Amino acid sequence: MTFRSGAADAPAFNQNLGAYLFLAPALLILFLSLLLPAAATIGMSFTDISFLRPTNFVGLDNYLRLLSDGRFQQAVFNTSYYTLGVTLPTMVLGLLAAVALNRRFPFRVAFRTIFYLPVLTSLIAAAVVWVYIYEPYSGPMNGLLVSLGLPPQPWLQSPNLAMTALIIMAVWRDFGTAMIIYLAGLQDIPEEIYEAARLDGAGKFAILRRITVPMLSSVTFYLMIILIVQSFQVFGAIYVMTGGGPLGSTETIVFQMYQTAFGYTEFGYAAAMSTVLFFVILLFSIVGTKIMRKGEA
Amino acid sequence: MAELELSGVSKVYGAFNALRDVSLQIADGEFAVFVGPSGCGKSTLLRLIAGLDPVSGGRIAIGGNDMTARQAGQRPVAMVFQNYALYPHMSVFENIAFPLQMERRTKDDIKREVSRAAEIVQLSTRLQDRPAKLSGGQRQRVAIARAIVRKPGIFLMDEPLSNLDAALRMEMRAELTQLHRRLGSTMVYVTHDQLEAMTMADRIVVLNGGRVEQVGAPMELYHNPANLFVAGFIGSPPMNFAAARVDAVEGHAARLTVEGLGSFAVSYDGKEVSAGDAVTIGIRPEAMLPGAGEAGHLSFRMTPETVERLGLHTIVHAPVGAKTFTALFNGDPRMARGSALDVSVPLAQLHLFDRNGAGRSIRDIQ
Known part of the structure; x- marks a missing residue:
């Protein structure tokens, strides 16, 4: 293949053709694995497809059913509760760990590795271990x-505690990611800014509050969006640890989607749930990106 | 306002001696400039004075009070950084107000002080802008205003003009000098640019390899550099050097032989030269005059390799013995590359340095 650098008689098309050819394999994979299924899901959401009986077009019926489905509303509440419960503590702990590990002290790298290890473990394996822990x-x-003199708790067996137990595990797993992203953000803050603040009479807490946290705001937004999107899609840990129970207390949107599709073979209805989730996540991503761009400008 | 006293200050990083036994006194209201090549320790010394790094030895006193153990924020100093170090997420107003907020001053007080400082640096109309919207020169002014509001005993400036373009640098140089006059405060200014040092300083401290080579007023350093390093560093274009041999010493005169310049006698007032010694002579490019000289001049011939015409000056590079000499002539005299040229130097303006390692000056130029 030859590359042309856009001579007058060989317009941009020749250059672009090369680029498209290089992009084609990736685009094809993207189309087959992402865009096609996504389009198919949206299409399915307007049908009553179940693979067990003839499929009919039902228009907006699935969506109207969602609006009045108490179980789905419970799943939306559970998902929101889980998302909030995971996102805030993960960011706060990640920031504190990053600030602490951004200083020079012995075994710094060892601590970073230890905090990041949960991110690298297999989710299912970790979930199995946490079932044992709980x-x-x-x-x-x-x-x-008990050793602290407190009463033992039925962590995964109580409808009041099961979601908290899942949140604790998710924070343990995710705060390493937050830490790494915050560490990268911290390293972008020039040392001179901290020195100027010290000379201006700012103490450690004032520097954290007035300099570090505001200067990490774009990182924080990025992280928040990532964590929200990730939490909205929680499935694996729930599948292994609670199965959505007890009494539906840990049934989230994706888990309910899975049950509706593969448990009750209501693929059309599950597709409608999936489509709603897709647009909610898309909305968060767009809003997040816009806020970040505004911040950078 | 305060005087600064450094006694035996040293700084060691691992096995590297960044500063060795620096002792200095800077008077109240003085504009002192630390100058030297990269890595000479000038910025390190400024950071020690600011309290950003701890000293490895010695004592730092400001206004007669020992500051050696005090934290940065507790010293009566303010610093202007090379890269401005403005808080990018704060407006100009918030940047200038920050040190006052840290002192828990009242809102009215802060507003008044910020307005006053912004007026001094001519930024009153930009108070609501973020630093990213400002030009390099304006950012530097914000940094200066942030220093002004602290009303420090000593202003510390770490190469504050090095990120600005040449024209702006010249303008800011004049502004900083005026600011110093207006505030009357002690200023310690670090630069690697000897031109900045010469134009702004009351007193220059020349540093090299972590040591103070010489301290003095700009013209004192120019006319009587203490050693080869200072002679080569102060002045632009730099001084020409050539190896010489002392043939004979008679009373207050030494007869020297220099390759390419021949043999001549020069008076000297040191006692450190005797026949057979190796010495170095130094000739400032601007001490060289076109045409054969009269008595009391060293005259020689050279053939220019390059002639640089700047209008106000003409700079000529020409081989003399094994060296290439640089001559700076006033105006635009008639001379061309490749045609031999008579040049003379008043013997009174010849510098002489010993060559027993230290390269000390052994002749005072009056």
Whole structure:
């Protein structure tokens, strides 16, 4: 293949043709694995497809059903609760860990690695371990509570506690990501700014509040969007640890979508749920990107 | 306002001695400039004075009070950084107000002080803008205003003009000198640019390899550099050097032989030269005059390799012995590349340095 640098008689098309050829394999994979299924899902959401009986076009019926479906509304509430519960503590802990590990001290790299390790573990394996940790009679979590003189708790068995237990595990898993992203952000703040602040009489807390946190605002927005989008899609840990129970207390949108499709074979209805989730996530991504761009400008 | 006293200050990074036994006194209201090549320790010394880094040895006193153990924010100093170090997420007003907010001053007080400082640096109309919207010169002014509001005993400036273009640098140089006059405060200014040092300083401190080479008023350093380093560093274009041999010493005169310049006698007032010694002579490019000289001049011939005409001056590079000499002539005299040229230097303006390692000056130029 030859590359042309856009001579007068060989317009941009020749140059672009090369680019399109290079992009074609990736675009094809993207189309087949992402765009086509997404379009198919949106299409399915207007039908009553179940693979067990003839498929009919039902218009907006699935969406209207969602509006009055109490179980779906519970899943939306659960998902929002989980998202809020995971996002805020993950960001705060990630920021504190990053600020602490951005200083020079012995074993700094070891601490960074330890905090980041949960991110690298397999979700299913981690979830299985956490089931053991939350085990009501011999699990380490209750062992810790008892050793502190507190009563043991039915972590995954109580409708009031199961979601909190899932949130704790998600924060443990995700705050390493937040830490790494914040560390990268911290390293972008020039040392001279901190020195100027020290000379201006700012103490450590004032520097954190007035300099570090505001200067990390675009990183924080980015992280928030990532975590929200990720939390909206939670499935694996719930599948392994609670199965959506007890009493539907940990049933989130994606889990309910899975059950509706593969448990009750209502693929059309599940597709409508999926489409709603897709547009909510898209909305968050667009708003997040816009805010970040505005911040950069 | 305050005087600064450094006694035996040193700074060691691992095995590297960044500063060795620096002792200095800078008077109240003085404009002192630390000058030297990259890595000479000038910025390190400024950081020690600011309290940004701890000293490895010695004592730092400001206004008669020992500051050696005090934190940066507790010293009566304000610093202007090379890269401005403005807080990018704050407006100009908030940047200038920041040190006052840290002092927990009242809102009215802060507003008044910020307005006053902004007026001094002519930024009153830009108070609501973010630093990103300002030009380099305006950002530097914000940094200066932020220093002014602290009413520090000493202003510390770390190469504050090095990020500006040449024209703006010249303008800001004059502004900083005026600011110093207006505020009457002590200023310690770091630069690698000897031109900045010469034009702004009351007193220049020349640093090299972590040591103070010489301290003095700009013209004192220019006329009587203490050693080869200072002689080569102060003055632009730099001084020409050539190796010489002392043939004989008679009373207050030494007869020297210099390759390419021949043999001649020069008076000297040191006692450190005797026949057979190796010395270095120094000739400032601007001390060289076109045409054969009269008595009391060293005259020689050279053939220019390059002739640079600047209008006000003409700079000529020409081989003399094993060296290439640079001559700076006034105006636009008639001379051309490749045609031999008679040049003379008043013997009184010849510098002489010993060559026993230190390169000390052994002749005072009156």
